[in-house]
Amino acid sequence: MxxxxxxxxxxxxxxxxSRKDVVYYQGIDGISPQEKSATYEIKMQPDDLLMIIVSAEDPEIAVPFNLSSISVQSRGNMEAAIGQQTMQMYLVDANGTIEFPVLGRVKVSGLSRSEVLGMLREKIGVYIKNPIINLRIMNFKVSVQGEVTVPGTYNIDSERITLIEALSKAGDLTIYGKRNNILIIREIDGLKSYNRVDITNAEFINSPFYYLAQNDVVYVEPNKxxxxxxxxxxxxxxxxxxxxxxxxxxxxxxxxxx
The missing domain is CATH 1.10.287 (Helix Hairpins)
Structure with a gap:
């Protein structure tokens, strides 16, 4: 015995x-507060689905710069088909371009949202004085796998999400999740990068991977x-x-x- x-x-x-293996943001009291948070904008990528709407003081002159709406038929509970107007969207192709009305093929991959807006305003400004352009990524999503409570792929309503927010959507790490070696898989222009983040060290807040990009994969490794x-x-x-x-x-x- x-x-x-x-x-x-x-x-x-x-x-x-031990505490150092579990507690987040260790040493945060020793980090000097930033005077201003660094601005972060995601870059457009192939397979992004973009909604772009052009407006003007005279709605008629903006019509040629917008994709036409289509009527979609839907059925449910034996009810008669109902016509719904759906705005068509732009799919960024493998070359990083979209086919835009009047302007033709436009390169958007690798550009931030503000850069795309600036480029479109300049090009459309030749035809319309002070055009108003609204742009939104409609299929922004991230995937969270491994030792989290609810692994899965999450659609993001906004165009900016932090690693901590993504982990929170997944119900946070389980007690078995390795907090000091979280893997983030990111693809930019067809090239994948593999990056490690330690969320027990508060310095990760200043990491380039504090904010996630569309289609990022977050993997939480199990501990020993x-x-x-x-x-x-x-x-x-x-x-x-x-x-x-x-x-x-x-x-x-x-x-x-x-």
Whole structure:
């Protein structure tokens, strides 16, 4: 029995996680506050689906610069078909371009939203005085995998999301998630990059990966406890709890028998 005690004690101690492995934003009190948050704008990429609407003081002169609406038929619960007006959108092709009315093929890949707007205002300004242009990415999404509560792909309503916001959408990391080595897979102009982020270190707030780009994949690696526990089975937590209880009982028995 005495040989079992060290083994059970080691198992119990191994299951304990230290503060530095779990707590976020460590050292944040030592970081000087920025006078102004750095502006961040995502870059347009192939396969982005863009909604671009051109307006003017005279609505008629803006019509040629907008894609026409189409009528979509929908049915439900045996009801008669209802016509709905749907605005067509621009798909950025593999070459990073869109086919824009009047202007023809326009290169947008690699440009920020403000840069695309500036370019379109300049080109359309030849035909329309002070055009008003609205642009939005309609298929902005990020995927969160690994040791999070609710892994999945999440559609983003805005055009800016932080890593912490994405993890929060996924229900945050489980206790088994490796917080100091989160992988972010990002593709820019067909080239993939693989980047590691430590969210236990508050310095990551100034990282270029604090803000996510469209189609980023966030992977949370399991820690050693989860990996080793997988070899034991899905009941590792129960086994550890029982082991700690046994340690207590065995210690009491040894103490009372002396």
């Amino acid at each position: 005495k040989k079992i005690i060290p083994f059970l004690l080691a198992l119990f101690l191994f299951s304990c996680a 406890s989860k990996i080793n526990g997988a070899a034991v089975g899905s009941n590792t937590g129960v086994i550890i709890s029982i082991s700690s209880l046994l340690i207590t009982l065995i210690t009491l028995i040894i103490t009372t028998t002396k």
